[in-house]
Amino acid sequence: MTHDCSNTISFDMRYPFDARGVAKRFRHAAIFGALDSLNAGETMRFLNDHDPLPLLAQLQQRYGDNIEISYVSREPGQIALDFKRV
Template identity: 60%
Template sequence: MQANSPFLFDARSIAKRFRHAAIFGALEALGEGESMRFVNDHDPLPLIEQLRRRYQEQLHIAYVQHADGVVVIDFTVHPAGTAQGCGSGDGTGCGCSGG
């Protein structure tokens, strides 16, 4: 994986109505090869499905911890050319949102 530690994103501290938008924004800010460590109080299955549809194979999703009341997931952006999907190819992350 990468030498740098993942950026922490603790969804438990964000109001539920803003969580998905904040998560998508944080993922869009990641550069190729960077990871975000997502922490939540439940398994975000609808979010995972949205991410898989939106980012396809460019986003690697790995559960780190799955216990009662704590779910930790690492989201890693694949470098351009190593996975099929929607990559911008310019080193700026996925670029799905166009901004």
Template identity: 60%
Template sequence: MSCSCSQPSEDGIHVFDARGIAKRFRHAAIFGALDALDPGETMRFANDHDPLPLLMQIEQHFGGRVRATYRQRVPGAVVIDFLVS
């Protein structure tokens, strides 16, 4: 999955590929990207591992405003859709 973060994909989903971001910057970049989304927009997040601690942090920070749905959940290739309401 490649990242074209400036433009939504064909189906209106914004792709965020965390695998290309230095680990020390990932959480800040992810939170910034989620903050930039308008209600009804989705960020498709790709990662090299299942980000369970991150999901808890997102829930604490955004509450019910961001819903996470796994699209793929295999070792080395995790894809999650984050829908902002």
């Protein structure tokens, strides 16, 4: 039996990423790695404890028009964004 990590297993092509469980020193690297692994049309639902404004600027700089960013929730302590690869 072979394993192919590139197979999409989410029917709505949305994958959760809860940054609150990742050590702060590894967060940005983990986020970039997760986004780099998305195929066009797939979305990462990003959860965080604070509004990641510096990260959003980095994402725009790195991905430009190849990523769509939209807020799902801006409740204090419960930030949720969708990062969609275009």
